Amino acid sequence: MRNIHPLSSLKIRALIRKGKWDKPTAGLAMGYAQANLVILPQIYAFDFLLFCQRNPKPCPLLEVLEPGRFQTEFLSSEADIRTDIPRYNIYRKGKLEATVKEIRGFWKRDFVTFLLGCSFSFEEALVRSKIPIRHIEENRNVPMFITNIPCKPAGVFQGPMVVTMRPVHSDKVIRAVQITARYASVHGAPIHIGDPSKIGIKNMSKPDFGDAVTIKKGEIPVFWACGVTPQAVVMKAKPDLCITHTPGHMFISDLLNEELAAF
Amino acid sequence: MRNIHPLSSLKIRALIRKGKWDKPTAGLAMGYAQANLVILPQIYAFDFLLFCQRNPKPCPLLEVLEPGRFQTEFLSSEADIRTDIPRYNIYRKGKLEATVKEIRGFWKRDFVTFLLGCSFSFEEALVRSKIPIRHIEENRNVPMFITNIPCKPAGVFQGPMVVTMRPVHSDKVIRAVQITARYASVHGAPIHIGDPSKIGIKNMSKPDFGDAVTIKKGEIPVFWACGVTPQAVVMKAKPDLCITHTPGHMFISDLLNEELAAF
Numbered sequence: 001m002r003n004i005h006p007l008s009s010l011k012i013r014a015l016i017r018k019g020k021w022d023k024p025t026a027g028l029a030m031g032y033a034q035a036n037l038v039i040l041p042q043i044y045a046f047d048f049l050l051f052c053q054r055n056p057k058p059c060p061l062l063e064v065l066e067p068g069r070f071q072t073e074f075l076s077s078e079a080d081i082r083t084d085i086p087r088y089n090i091y092r093k094g095k096l097e098a099t100v101k102e103i104r105g106f107w108k109r110d111f112v113t114f115l116l117g118c119s120f121s122f123e124e125a126l127v128r129s130k131i132p133i134r135h136i137e138e139n140r141n142v143p144m145f146i147t148n149i150p151c152k153p154a155g156v157f158q159g160p161m162v163v164t165m166r167p168v169h170s171d172k173v174i175r176a177v178q179i180t181a182r183y184a185s186v187h188g189a190p191i192h193i194g195d196p197s198k199i200g201i202k203n204m205s206k207p208d209f210g211d212a213v214t215i216k217k218g219e220i221p222v223f224w225a226c227g228v229t230p231q232a233v234v235m236k237a238k239p240d241l242c243i244t245h246t247p248g249h250m251f252i253s254d255l256l257n258e259e260l261a262a263f
Numbered sequence: 264m265r266n267i268h269p270l271s272s273l274k275i276r277a278l279i280r281k282g283k284w285d286k287p288t289a290g291l292a293m294g295y296a297q298a299n300l301v302i303l304p305q306i307y308a309f310d311f312l313l314f315c316q317r318n319p320k321p322c323p324l325l326e327v328l329e330p331g332r333f334q335t336e337f338l339s340s341e342a343d344i345r346t347d348i349p350r351y352n353i354y355r356k357g358k359l360e361a362t363v364k365e366i367r368g369f370w371k372r373d374f375v376t377f378l379l380g381c382s383f384s385f386e387e388a389l390v391r392s393k394i395p396i397r398h399i400e401e402n403r404n405v406p407m408f409i410t411n412i413p414c415k416p417a418g419v420f421q422g423p424m425v426v427t428m429r430p431v432h433s434d435k436v437i438r439a440v441q442i443t444a445r446y447a448s449v450h451g452a453p454i455h456i457g458d459p460s461k462i463g464i465k466n467m468s469k470p471d472f473g474d475a476v477t478i479k480k481g482e483i484p485v486f487w488a489c490g491v492t493p494q495a496v497v498m499k500a501k502p503d504l505c506i507t508h509t510p511g512h513m514f515i516s517d518l519l520n521e522e523l524a525a526f
Contacts, residue, residue, distance in 0.1 A: 049313065050312065053316070155329060
């Protein structure tokens with residue numbers, strides 16, 4: 001399956017649906033938006049929707065399906081959320097129970113599906129503007145940190161904001177803000193520039209998730225809200241059941257990143 | 264009460280709370296965002312929140328309060344939604360039952376309050392940029408039209424988008440788009456420019472709501488999504504109970520319009 005990279009989002013999803021691709025989706029279907037997945041029983045749905053409404057930077061909603069629905073309308077006209085993601089994590093009471101390749105057998109009529117924007121979209125825009133992404137260059141996972149910035153709570157959901165860090169040369173920081181600000185539905189403008197201690201980060205070489213990356217001379221750490229925030233907040237609330245994508249194994253939509261840009 | 268205009272949002276809300284101002288709020292607390300109000304029983308709350316998520320241009324959410332809560336947090340740290348709006352409409356099964364000056368006696372523990380952005384915010388920005396607002400000049404209500412553009416339905420809520428029309432000189436149309444695009448949380452960029460028939464409007468001199476205004480030579484009709492959309496959609500769904508502000512009698516927040524601008 002080495003030749004998956006040049007395929008369209010439609011063809012890649014068809015392969016995933018048949019169980020022929022269960023690896024990460026980074027670099028696939030370039031130009032197309034990928035999305036984080038959170039599925040919750042209906043009893044939690046209002047609280048979680050409200051949490052996303054109140055915290056749009058870490059939780060940018062791209063599409064929410066009505067209870068029981070497993071077919072997207074906005075992100076694709078033909079996708080089935082139960083089969084079209086390479087790997088799913090099943091959590092019970094906040095604990096990982098299993099990682100599976102499809103969830104038809106788990107599906108219940110009260111499941112509400114949330115699809116959230118992902119930083120892959122704005123990273124592509126940064127690279128196009130000659131702003132390099134260090135963790136891609138170093139072939140690592142993006143460094144993620146738990147901050148001291150509280151999200152606005154909603155019902156049972158609460159917790160601190162998690163951020164990603166990308167080192168940007170001081171000459172290009174302003175441009176990086178401008179570029180990512182265009183993509184409000186995929187985390188948008190940064191939430192902090194410069195001093196990690198201001199947002200409660202003590203050790204830049206020890207991220208809470210992902211890998212540390214090199215910060216070169218003349219570069220400034222820039223922090224963006226991260227899609228791990230809603231996942232951490234959901235796990236903390238210990239719902240009876242929650243299904244997410246396995247980190248890195250995203251939903252590939254038929255929507256271009258440029259269609260998500262605000263202007 | 265002629266001297267209410269120069270007062271702060273805080274002082275105006277205090278007067279409204281005491282029942283000393285029950286007139287429209289246009290022109291009060293200039294610079295501060297005003298909001299539309301929709302209160303629904305909890306049973307309708309997920310569907311309506313989802314409707315707003317799916318239709319952000321006509322339904323730009325500024326704040327949603329959890330079930331039973333009547334104090335805002337984001338729009339003001341001291342407002343009481345039961346008393347701080349000059350006039351309320353009470354609807355049962357989609358029919359207007361009463362117009363009242365406060366709703367403490369109607370309040371129930373399962374009420375969910377939605378506050379939505381209003382075009383007053385972007386009108387102020389247009390005027391500041393020397394783009395005149397005809398209905399203000401002619402001392403009329405903004406003309407509103409029901410379009411043939413369907414909103415994305417959610418649960419029991421569905422219906423066509425309602426738009427406002429402002430004539431803009433052709434030299435200034437692009438600037439008007441740029442300015443209003445900054446205010447995504449108060450309807451944002453226009454939804455149509457130029458040809459009313461393209462969006463199902465047959466007679467520009469007979470708006471469905473509000474008043475007709477003069478369109479001068481060289482001016483082009485520009486259409487923005489309108490906050491009447493969610494009200495019309497809610498009435499059509501005939502909920503057991505719904506409380507809204509009386510048109511024009513808005514909630515005055517402590518948030519500056521500029522704080523709502525995207526960049």
